[in-house]
Amino acid sequence: MPATQSQFLEVQGLQIEASINVPGEARKTLRLVDNISFTLEKGKVLGLIGESGAGKSTIGLATLSYGRGGCNITGGKILLDGEDILSLSAAEVRNIRGTRIAYVAQSAAAAFNPAHRIGDQVIEVAIEHNLMSKAEALAYANVLYEKLGLPDPQHFGQRYPHQVSGGQLQRAMTVMALCAKPDLIIFDEPTTALDVTTQIEVLATIKTAIVDTGVAALYITHDLAVVAQVSDHIMVLRNGKMIEYGDTDKIINHAVQEYTQNLVSVRTLEKPEIADPDTSAILQVKHIDAAYDGVNKILKDVSLHLHAGQTLSIVGESGSGKSTLARVITGLLPQLNGEINFAGTNLSTNLSGRSKEQLRELQMIYQMADVAMNPRHTIGQIIGRPIEFYFGVKGAENRRQTIDLLDQIELGEKYFDRYPAELSGGQKQRVCIARALAAKPSLIICDEVTSALDPLVADGILQLLMDLQLKHNIAYLFITHDIATVKAISDSIAVMYQGSLVRFGKKSKVLAPPFDDYTQMLLASVPKMELGWLERILANRKMQSADN
């Protein structure tokens, strides 16, 4: 083969199309990926970045010569060591997959078979392709477990997927990819489903693994700050087209295209802190204990308060009890001890014990806008229902008020008769905001409302929420794991860890030293959009025992 070592993977003018076939309509062809070219050397990492729908994963899978359900590679070449893998037969492609190119999926929890031991799944490829004997493969896997800092490497492979944490499973998947000693690994959003404190460990191990084994890697993510830490080159994608392609320093510090600049400068939103008014707080949570089974406390002695028209952010990792606190406040989960004061009255622990007026004053916005709206109701019905339910407004007047709300969320009348499935993720979340707003509440609980959205879209939602707060004097209880969001919108912050309140106070106090250990770690773990951040953090902090 004529290929030189320097151009190990070469993609030329890749074009991918999908045909959709709705019964009763003509067949339509969508171009998902349009004229993408890049090269990759051994030992280098190329970051593919873009919003959802940009075609990142489709390109990643195409380098495995694989088109997901209905996607067809209709043009271009993918040269692996000079050999066009798109022209290979199915059997030859099978030989390349796993052995020369490996894939690390986004959700390790869903990618592992829960019925088999991790070790058996990790060495499967190597054995299937007769690369190693079983004993050799197991031994090599053990070496890799150790290299990636997994606990008890000699026995790690004997565990089942549910017996290890999410971060460990994601590292085990990297081991699986490395086990057959491939030349190229595709990482498809490997840290997106992880908490920031876990993400940093996984990022570090992925980086060491790439350096140690000298493989080439494609790193797919929507988080520019993450990709800046691991890759040598970055390609910015949008709607299947290349926006910008260059080395990491150029993209982060000297981006040419406006879209890239927006991505880099996202989250510059900053809300000035408002001093507490003299009036008593609108929401007071006093010494709350809560448990789902009545025994194991998820919340331990949580007390906080929130003033009208202000924003309180609750931060913490998954499992810290943030969402449980929201369930207690809304009355879905009766607390064991403690009480909740809302607008001067005591809230009943049970949903059925609360008056319609109390229900109206306290609205909620969910993380997944997809499932928070009935897919069989039109947008008009979804937003109009609270108006009819709480205020008895029907018919033309209801329609007028609903359209008014649609205007406030910047969607407009044309969306009135549409169904949720016809909207994009950000638009859906806007409709959920309008539904909450329709009840004219004084407090809205926002449960991770932006975490399922792309950064630019999320920014728009946060901006909208802040505008509405000023206009209607609504208080927000904002639950999130994203520190950047917290900094942008809060007046006060509560940090939670394993069901307890670690830190609570005004934003300026909580985010200023001296920190407690946990808050320190949380703040330090948030990826910064600068080169070499990961190395500095790791140098600063000794890798604590690798058991999280």
Add this chain to the structure above:
Amino acid sequence: MINKTVRSVASHLSWGAKIGLICLIIFSLAAIFAPLVAPYPQDEILGEVWEPISSSYWLGTDQLGRDILSRLIHGARNTFFIAGAATLLSFFMGTFLGFLAAVSGGKVDQLLSRSNDLMMAIPTLIFALVVLSVLPSSMLVLIFVMGVLDSTRVFRLSRAVAVDIVVMDYVEAARLRGENSLWIIFREILPNALSPLFAEFGLRFAFAVLFLSTLSFLGLGIQPPDADWGSMVKENKDGIVFGIPAALIPAAAIAILTISINLVVDSILSRTSSLKGGR
């Protein structure tokens, strides 16, 4: 305008569904206009026993010498009406109670589900025999008994479907808004449970036709000399031993009916589940 609507509906149906729909329309028209369409009365003995297909008896004659085509057309009325009404009744009862159990949870769920188990523990046919032999034999009683017995199956399905939907955020949002159970059942759950229920409806209807024929055979369903398709199969089944196809004709009619219903239902299913992003 109407023409346009018809055409737009037709364009959304697959070719299978169109065939099914045409068959159903033909069957329904035959049932509605039975006295006008049928060449002979249904209970008149016209010729020899089990005469073959001829120009005067298009589908031959049955075990007493009656015209099979005429009995088929008259029988469509009974079969369609009783099986249809019983299935509808079972769906109204089953889905409502099933959704109620899923929405209420706790004691209400336990009470409804365990009583349902109790009903299902008794073999359906024996239960029906006992009840029908005690009650006066009229069409309404027959529909009621068949409907109630069948609703146990529908209950289980609809409860299982609704339990999945009840935990969705939009149902929680409705609860937080303060909506009552009826709103949640009819406005939040029902529209999202229609697809599996439609599918089950096609299947249940076919079972109802068969169940009706079983009852007729035992003398508790349609009373002779009235015809229904199931009982026609039973009446003529002895002919098969002698190579006479009379029993196969009503059996084929049942098969075509069932397949037609399922073709139409499947098409509705793929349409409702693809467009609005629902189940």
